Amino acid sequence: MDTGFDEKSWDGAPVGRHAWINTISMHGMLCRLDAYRSGASAFNTARAGQTDIMNGDFAWQSVSPITHRDTPRWNGEHLFVKVVKSGVMSVEQRGQTTRFGPGHIAVIDPLHTFNESFCEPTRLTILRIPKSALRERGLRYRFPMACCPDPASPDVAAVREFVLHLGSQTGKASDALLVRLGDQCLDLMDVLVNNRHGAANGRASAATVLRAKQLIARRIGDPELSVIRIAAELNISISCLTRALKASGVSPMRYAWSMRLEHATRLLAGAPQGAIQEVAYQCGFASAAHFSRAFKERYGMTPREYAAHQRTAHGDAPEPMQDAQRTETA
Template identity: 65%
Template sequence: MNTSLCDKRWNGRPTDNHGWINAVSTQGWACRLDADRSGPSTIDIVHAGQTEIASVSAAWQSLSPILHRVSAPWNGEHVLVKIVQSGLMSIEQRQQTTTFGPGDIAVLDPQHMFNQSIGERTRVLALCIPKSALRERGLRHRFPTVSCPNPESPDVGVVREFVLYMASQARKASEPLLARLGDQCLDLLDVLVNHRDRSGPVRSSAVTALRAKQVIARSLGDPELCIARIAAELNMSPRSLARALQADGLSAMRYAWSLRLEHAARLLPGATQGEIKTIAHQCGFASPAHFSRAFKERYGMTPREYAANHKTTSVDGPQ
């Protein structure tokens, strides 16, 4: 029997079938409910820094991304990591269907059409991750088809449990701590997104570049970050590190400064003058004046001008 109201809740607020479909649509999904069967469905969304965490419990429905929609929160620039906690989830893509059970993980790119189906009540934890965060860490960020990390891998299992634990504590942790946990989660994602076997050996310089990018991404707020400190964390000499990075077309400190400015640009929209000074220190600049000069050279305007010009550009989530 299909009823209009069947115990659906969006971030704790009760809604009916029509409201559920509309709320899902505002997130960039086309939702189809089973015409003959229904069940309770809930979703709770929190943010951990750059990562959105959605805890979903749903039944008898299917989802597919609405492609080329400007209002979709990913707008082609996010990757989804879905962990099945209970029940079954099926992904149909390019005429192939993959079924995921408890403990299985699916990595998906909403730029590429797929259909996700759920029957009996199923619990899924979904991470919505900016591709920019993966690129900054030198990680794979394109997934034309669903990627399935091996659930039997010990490393995959450890990362999965870390993500699930972080999500379980999300409502208890302060916003700054949750952002730090989110950054740690991003640093561990290479285990899930770079798991595929590669043809031929991986160049040692490429591995060094990846590890250096991860160190830099973790240390953006350290104004004393330098190639010697990066090399020390990687247990190699500065000269060896510079040589390996050069072979991969990378300069450690140019990369660090570029990353700092990009991170600052994400934080600036709508910031006050006092907040701009805080952002400068958070991004590892020795002084607000240094930050202002570097930012203007990169973006053609001062941080204050950028904050004012971009304060209304962020897309709000569903109310």
């Protein structure tokens, strides 16, 4: 039986012990509650662009990824960035246990088995980040072991405060501002996930690609974005910029166009009817007509058709739909 000392809530709604466990399992995680001790727990979720923001209170319980065949297919497509605000979180992985106290950050890949335990009331801010967003920015996105950024580093501390600020704005800031803050947070993830002592990150070309992709992501809505402007802002030559990106398989503006159209699919998925022109401008297109032509060439359907398809499909992923549409129009 739940007591006042064992209150649990999910997005503000009270839930019992079994409902708490079942709800967490729907998010791809197995939860075990201590049979002898209990405490109040709460979990609140919000969205900031591509990033899910979660503020959680946990007490005397453990969680681990569901690894059997019924695991949600998306479970390994994201990383968790967890900032401990108070209490202690212990992470056991591959026979090693790491304790994270207030101010510590853990970057965890649910593709690799781990067990988190909370043996006292603990408060976290959690980001659930798609690995694709890190790949787009040239960042590391695979972690066989939990990544532990140095909390004493001034840069890590600055990013930690930004993550906590983002978490504090859920339910306060507008959805549009949360999207912008979420994108800025993604641009800062290199401070947490990249091994700055590794040889690969010491190479000038890799650093150039990373900086260029971050700049393009920040300026995705700027219709004046060009190779000249990118190179000027990065303080490198156009040839150096082009050579570095072509070595990774893309040209600067082809990459920018690709990111603009992918950003458009995310905006269209939740856009009201008649918002095509606004989406076009937010993605850096000079006109809705230009946007529609480019979008149809890429995805095989107009933005309006895509938005309607998304509403009908209740948020299915864009890739399967674009393949199906191409099959229909082939």
